[in-house]
Amino acid sequence: MTVISVDGVTRRFGEVVALDDVTLDVGPGELVGLLGPNGAGKSTLLSLVSGQRRPDTGGVRVLGGDPRDAATRTGLGVTPQETGLPPTLRVGEVVDFVGGHFPDPMPTAALLEQFGLTDKARKQTGSLSGGQKRRLAVALALVGRPRVILLDEPTTGLDVSARQALWGAIRRYHAEGGTVLLTSHYLEEVQALAERVVVIDHGVVRADDSLDGILRRVGLRRVLLRAATDLTGLPGVARGERRDDGTQELYTTDSDALVRDLVSAGVQFSDLQIRGASLEEAFAEMVAADTLEGAHR
Ligand SMILES: Nc1ncnc2c1ncn2[C@@H]1O[C@H](COP(=O)(O)OP(=O)(O)OP(=O)(O)O)[C@@H](O)[C@H]1O
Numbered sequence: 121m122t123v124i125s126v127d128g129v130t131r132r133f134g135e136v137v138a139l140d141d142v143t144l145d146v147g148p149g150e151l152v153g154l155l156g157p158n159g160a161g162k163s164t165l166l167s168l169v170s171g172q173r174r175p176d177t178g179g180v181r182v183l184g185g186d187p188r189d190a191a192t193r194t195g196l197g198v199t200p201q202e203t204g205l206p207p208t209l210r211v212g213e214v215v216d217f218v219g220g221h222f223p224d225p226m227p228t229a230a231l232l233e234q235f236g237l238t239d240k241a242r243k244q245t246g247s248l249s250g251g252q253k254r255r256l257a258v259a260l261a262l263v264g265r266p267r268v269i270l271l272d273e274p275t276t277g278l279d280v281s282a283r284q285a286l287w288g289a290i291r292r293y294h295a296e297g298g299t300v301l302l303t304s305h306y307l308e309e310v311q312a313l314a315e316r317v318v319v320i321d322h323g324v325v326r327a328d329d330s331l332d333g334i335l336r337r338v339g340l341r342r343v344l345l346r347a348a349t350d351l352t353g354l355p356g357v358a359r360g361e362r363r364d365d366g367t368q369e370l371y372t373t374d375s376d377a378l379v380r381d382l383v384s385a386g387v388q389f390s391d392l393q394i395r396g397a398s399l400e401e402a403f404a405e406m407v408a409a410d411t412l413e414g415a416h417r
Contacts, residue, residue: 121184123148123268123299124169129178131164131323138164140323141178146268151290151300153314153331155307161323162303166270169301170198183267194222197266199257199274207246211237211256214245215263222264234289235259251282258286262293269293271302275309287312341375344368347389356381359408367391 124146131139139161167173171187185192219225235255261269275283317334319327352360360370372378375394
């Protein structure tokens with residue numbers, strides 16, 4: 121059975137098309153990372169899957185039901201936005217309150233222990249640090265022992281150790297058979313957790329592939345050199361830029377072949393430097409290339 125089924129969904133906000141004919145199926149036990157730049161439509165997609173919003177056209181099913189039905193939502197865990205935590209309620213009270221909506225909630229003490237929040241149980245949520253709030257938000261997604269969780273930017277703003285701790289909790293949930301759909305700006309986070317990656321941009325799914333498949337697609341190298349001839353249009357150069365200082369920056373999937381071609385063509389160059397494009401650059405490259413393709417369609 122498909123756990124999450126998004127079928128031909130379009131959602132507008134006035135003139136803005138936040139999602140444009142999006143189709144996405146997530147199977148049981150999958151851990152899917154939804155990746156995209158600001159404003160891509162990730163949060164809108166999660167809000168449709170969680171039943172907080174309705175699509176204009178198309179359909180969304182979760183665990184075979186309508187996500188707007190209370191019965192369906194008991195199988196679904198979501199992280200509230202930071203502003204969604206009532207600031208005057210104590211941490212333990214918030215967990216009890218959310219857990220009270222589920223038939224078999226996790227014991228509050230065990231959950232707080234798992235997320236390193238035991239000593240905060242009696243603190244008002246308004247007094248928590250940003251990192252502690254994020255941990256509480258993810259804990260709340262798990263309190264009802266849901267079959268599927270939706271995590272929107274689970275570790276944004278966290279330091280390295282807090283991020284690792286949360287990744288551990290997400291991995292444990294997944295290892296026990298849970299299905300996860302998470303959004304992130306961080307390729308690093310998606311790389312650490314997800315088996316499958318969906319890249320979304322301008323409301324359109326640009327890529328949907330295994331993590332390895334996506335990494336292969338973004339396996340660009342950056343070649344920096346100084347040359348009098350313009351090399352930015354050479355075959356094999358995905359994108360290139362000539363700088364005022366005489367250097368040229370060339371992105372290619374095969375830097376060895378590019379350098380061999382330059383040598384055999386007798387091109388004069390100096391100050392050669394080659395490094396892997398950062399994941400961020402590679403992701404930007406993929407989104408830019410697909411946008412260009414879209415414009416030519
Ligand atoms: N309530 C709203 N009213 C008007 N426009 C909205 C609303 N929510 C989202 N949008 C617009 O829809 C588009 C998609 O936004 P969305 O928040 O889904 O993107 P996102 O990928 O989650 O971005 P971010 O990474 O910045 O959180 C954006 O252009 C945004 O401005």
